[in-house]
Amino acid sequence: MDLSALKGNERLKDQLSRQERGRGLSHAYIISGPAGSGRHTLARELAAAMLCAGSGEKPCGKCGPCLKVRKGVHPDVSTVTGPEEGKPITVDRVRLLRADAYIRPNEGERKVYLLEGADRMNAPAQNAMLKLLEEGPPYAAFLLIAGNAGGLLRTVRSRCEELALTPAGEPVSGETDQERRALAEKLTASLEKAGELELLETAAAVLDVKRSREELTALLDELADQLAARAARDGDRRRLLRAAELVKTLQGAAMLNVNGGQIAGWLCAGMFTAM
Numbered sequence: 001m002d003l004s005a006l007k008g009n010e011r012l013k014d015q016l017s018r019q020e021r022g023r024g025l026s027h028a029y030i031i032s033g034p035a036g037s038g039r040h041t042l043a044r045e046l047a048a049a050m051l052c053a054g055s056g057e058k059p060c061g062k063c064g065p066c067l068k069v070r071k072g073v074h075p076d077v078s079t080v081t082g083p084e085e086g087k088p089i090t091v092d093r094v095r096l097l098r099a100d101a102y103i104r105p106n107e108g109e110r111k112v113y114l115l116e117g118a119d120r121m122n123a124p125a126q127n128a129m130l131k132l133l134e135e136g137p138p139y140a141a142f143l144l145i146a147g148n149a150g151g152l153l154r155t156v157r158s159r160c161e162e163l164a165l166t167p168a169g170e171p172v173s174g175e176t177d178q179e180r181r182a183l184a185e186k187l188t189a190s191l192e193k194a195g196e197l198e199l200l201e202t203a204a205a206v207l208d209v210k211r212s213r214e215e216l217t218a219l220l221d222e223l224a225d226q227l228a229a230r231a232a233r234d235g236d237r238r239r240l241l242r243a244a245e246l247v248k249t250l251q252g253a254a255m256l257n258v259n260g261g262q263i264a265g266w267l268c269a270g271m272f273t274a275m
Contacts, residue, residue, distance in 0.1 A: 050141055080094075142160075
């Protein structure tokens with residue numbers, strides 16, 4: 001993906017690019033971060049990528065849909081706000097959004113909704129939104145813009161992918177792409193063949209390291225990709241598929257700020273429970 005309009009946040013941009021090339025972009029994201037971190041820039045670029053009609057990297061920035069999104073005039077992109085300036089989105093607004101979502105797109109293949117201040121919605125509004133996230137039409141996408149993702153209900157967060165932004169220029173520690181691949185390869189090999197104690201030691205060495213939620217999620221994404229590839233190619237298919245299912249569950253846990261040490265323990269316990 002071409003996310004050059006978003007300053008900094010290189011690891012998050014890499015994560016989204018790999019996702020777009022692989023399984024495709026999600027139907028729901030929580031875009032969080034402090035003022036100036038680029039929340040609205042990322043929301044606009046994701047909307048453009050979802051509607052882009054170009055043949056190469058998305059968003060191409062040149063096709064009609066991309067230009068309309070960036071100018072704020074695309075009929076299939078809607079910004080949802082509260083009933084008055086500064087007021088949070090209400091349950092009535094969410095109900096109107098839900099009714100609109102079931103009307104098919106005007107021009108593109110998707111309809112994209114940008115929800116301002118999603119973390120300030122009260123519980124009834126969030127519960128109404130939850131139903132839409134679970135049962136909405138397949139062409140609808142929801143970008144929940146939030147200052148603090150923790151202000152959203154866990155049930156809402158569990159049905160979205162979280163994109164936590166850091167202001168440009170703020171240093172972000174962590175592995176390079178090559179280092180992350182090497183760590184995932186090491187853990188994949190242990191998940192396939194190692195005994196319980198050896199796996200615990202390897203998982204702890206790989207996962208129980210101080211990382212941001214974004215970095216931990218990227219490592220688990222890489223691990224999931226490698227497990228799936230190895231299961232399709234050769235090796236102990238039963239163990240590899242079991243590991244892949246566990247990692248899928250743990251990716252959701254990582255989005256809820258569960259640390260790497262806990263994930264390592266859960267992964268090992270899951271591999272050797274009733275085997």
